[in-house]
Amino acid sequence: MIQQESILKVADNSGAKIVKCIKVLGGFKKRYANLGDIIVISVQQLRNKSKKTSKVLKGGVFRALVIRTKNKYKRKDGSLFVLQENAVALINKQGNPIGTRVLGPLPKVLKKKKFMKFVSLSVGLV
Template identity: 65%
Template structure:
């Protein structure tokens, strides 16, 4: 469960290291976001090596897709999917990813959603 002011790790190569959730999109007074939801984030830290060549700047506001959450995600067959971290991938205004690679696995549930391009640039599917 992701809510406002949650610190999240960025798992793409856009140049950001950590972001903070500003708003959960998807309805009036929606408090929590789950796997596959879109949120609005603010950049908190940049990666050290890519400060000069990063595609994003500190304190800028972007949309992000939630890729991994620490909370349990139940599948229809009864199994559960748990990750070690809360992680996002940054999105531009058109809905396409800012980075060109996503480090780490992506759950199969995102394959059925609108964001199919994230599956193709990720390293693995769980």
């Protein structure tokens, strides 16, 4: 579960490394974000190698898709899976990814929630 002031890793090559959640989108007084939810973030730290070629700036405000959470996720068949980190991928206003690659695996939940652009950019599905 992601909430306001949560520190997250960025799992794409947009240039940001660490971001902070500002707001959870998707309803009146919605507090927590889970897999596949959209949040508003602020860039806290950039990657060292890409500071000159970065698509984002430090302190910039963007939207992001939650692609990994430490919280346990239960599937309809009864199986549980847990991921190791809280991670997001940055998106623009239209919902398209800012980066051209997504690092690490994505859960199959994103495929069902109509985020096929992210699934095609990722390494694999879990």
